Amino acid sequence: MSTALNSTVMSGTRLAGVIGTGPWPGPAYESLTTAMSRAIADGRIPVGVRLPSEREVASATGLSRTTTTRAFSKLREQGFVLTRRGSGSVVRLPEVPGGRIDHLLTPADADETEIDLTCTASTAPPRLLGAYDRAVAKVHAYLPGTGYYPSGLPVLKELIAERYTARGVRTDPDQILITSGAFGAVAIAVRALIEGRGRVPLIEGRGRVLVESPTYPNAIATLEGAGASLISYPLELDDHGHHWDIETMGHIAAQAHARSAYLIPDFHNPTGALLPEEQRPELGAMLRRNRVVAIFDESLAELGLDGDPTPTPMAAFVPDSITVGSTSKIFWGGLRVGWMRIPSHRIDQVAATRLCLDLGAPVLEQLVAVELMHEHDMIVGEYRTRLRAARDSLAQQVRTHLPSWQVDVPRGGMALWCRLPEDRSAALAIAARRHGLSLVSGPNFAPAGGLDRWIRLPYTVPEAQMDEVGPRLAAAWDEALSFSGRIPPGRARIVA
Ligand SMILES: Cc1ncc(COP(=O)(O)O)c(C=O)c1O
Numbered sequence: 001m002s003t004a005l006n007s008t009v010m011s012g013t014r015l016a017g018v019i020g021t022g023p024w025p026g027p028a029y030e031s032l033t034t035a036m037s038r039a040i041a042d043g044r045i046p047v048g049v050r051l052p053s054e055r056e057v058a059s060a061t062g063l064s065r066t067t068t069t070r071a072f073s074k075l076r077e078q079g080f081v082l083t084r085r086g087s088g089s090v091v092r093l094p095e096v097p098g099g100r101i102d103h104l105l106t107p108a109d110a111d112e113t114e115i116d117l118t119c120t121a122s123t124a125p126p127r128l129l130g131a132y133d134r135a136v137a138k139v140h141a142y143l144p145g146t147g148y149y150p151s152g153l154p155v156l157k158e159l160i161a162e163r164y165t166a167r168g169v170r171t172d173p174d175q176i177l178i179t180s181g182a183f184g185a186v187a188i189a190v191r192a193l194i195e196g197r198g199r200v201p202l203i204e205g206r207g208r209v210l211v212e213s214p215t216y217p218n219a220i221a222t223l224e225g226a227g228a229s230l231i232s233y234p235l236e237l238d239d240h241g242h243h244w245d246i247e248t249m250g251h252i253a254a255q256a257h258a259r260s261a262y263l264i265p266d267f268h269n270p271t272g273a274l275l276p277e278e279q280r281p282e283l284g285a286m287l288r289r290n291r292v293v294a295i296f297d298e299s300l301a302e303l304g305l306d307g308d309p310t311p312t313p314m315a316a317f318v319p320d321s322i323t324v325g326s327t328s329k330i331f332w333g334g335l336r337v338g339w340m341r342i343p344s345h346r347i348d349q350v351a352a353t354r355l356c357l358d359l360g361a362p363v364l365e366q367l368v369a370v371e372l373m374h375e376h377d378m379i380v381g382e383y384r385t386r387l388r389a390a391r392d393s394l395a396q397q398v399r400t401h402l403p404s405w406q407v408d409v410p411r412g413g414m415a416l417w418c419r420l421p422e423d424r425s426a427a428l429a430i431a432a433r434r435h436g437l438s439l440v441s442g443p444n445f446a447p448a449g450g451l452d453r454w455i456r457l458p459y460t461v462p463e464a465q466m467d468e469v470g471p472r473l474a475a476a477w478d479e480a481l482s483f484s485g486r487i488p489p490g491r492a493r494i495v496a
Pocket of ligand 1: 120180181182183184216264269297299300325326327328329333337338496
């Protein structure tokens with residue numbers, strides 16, 4: 001698990017914003033200890049941040065100095081805080097016997113009766129086969145050539161560029177690079193920005209990359225693999241679900257000297273949160289002000305389920321940014337066709353980085369993507385209808401079978417991000433295996449640890465299995481509640 005770097009200091013006001021200002025029932029120091037340890041376990045107070053002084057906490061929360069001193073000492077005892085003379089109190093997570101919580105899952109283990117809730121991915125739409133047929137009929141035109149198109153087939157690049165232009169950001173086909181899925185695009189972008197492959201690093205200094213917490217687990221792995229230090233920005237949470245506070249994000253970016261960011265503004269994985277149109281210019285301005293070059297992962301942008309128009313690409317507000325997109329979520333993951341949109345002045349450098357990793361995407365699959373792009377609105381429209389029904393029925397399953405869980409229905413995306421009444425997500429994932437259910441626990445989505453109170457439930461589960469999800473989850477949850485044994489270490493392996 002990541003030991004993300006958060007050399008940030010949390011102010012008393014910010015802490016009070018996260019844990020509240022009371023009332024503090026019972027012995028007040030216990031209430032304060034619980035509020036803080038929950039927020040740390042949830043990831044709302046990220047691991048690695050320096051807490052305000054005990055005196056500052058007292059004045060921000062309306063408690064006495066004696067109370068905050070007792071709470072800090074309790075938090076130290078429980079392993080949530082490490083205090084060193086001269087460097088204050090830094091947030092950490094308690095050691096779990098056997099190491100980091102979680103277990104290894106692979107969808108490949110699953111048998112036919114197993115319900116796989118590890119992936120936000122659907123089966124292919126019926127129109128896919130026809131698109132393959134038409135693409136095969138067209139591939140002959142490419143056979144006399146070498147088949148190497150390191151930046152992608154021109155016809156596909158044009159269609160993608162046209163869509164960006166229509167969505168509000170003028171795009172030349174030369175700015176598009178076709179990749180092996182969005183994930184391939186993220187890997188290239190991260191290397192280009194952080195490692196600075198080639199002669200001149202694109203961004204000076206080692207990469208400190210701002211990421212949302214929670215975030216997409218594969219991105220955590222890719223960023224860390226490229227040597228990035230992750231700066232975690234915990235998404236805000238209130239009665240309306242998760243959302244961004246750009247001012248706070250800006251403070252964190254500035255304090256930690258983040259030079260790059262990986263952000264998912266559109267139906268964020270796993271929370272489903274959507275950055276509202278009115279906040280987009282504000283996010284753009286904050287990134288420009290802090291000279292942060294962002295990678296915007298817009299893989300899920302088309303999956304608004306409540307009638308929201310497809311959001312304006314963030315590149316319209318922050319020109320020096322890289323946008324990542326994909327056919328995986330709208331058409332089919334098996335195509336492995338994604339893309340990146342690159343600012344003109346970075347094209348050569350990013351293209352050079354790409355050639356260090358691979359030499360291009362397959363011609364046939366790109367031709368299939370072209371065929372599907374011609375039917376884009378119809379396919380996406382049909383898919384949204386299916387997903388909306390699946391989202392609503394999974395939410396209903398959870399409400400019926402797990403009334404103690406909190407489920408906020410997202411406006412889009414592919415998963416519910418549910419809040420458990422206790423920190424038992426890893427235990428739940430283990431118990432679920434015994435009930436024929438594969439889950440990925442919350443800590444996998446945490447760039448800086450925590451999130452054991454959360455579980456992601458993709459509603460891409462096949463319709464025929466949907467009615468089984470609630471009862472199996474409820475049985476697994478009962479078992480997880482009685483679980484007191486050692487929870488083995490390791491990260492789940494998931495793809496989507
Ligand atoms: C935010 C995000 N980015 C990237 C991916 C991977 O996309 P692709 O299959 O196009 O590589 C996923 C898959 O779930 C995702 O949720």
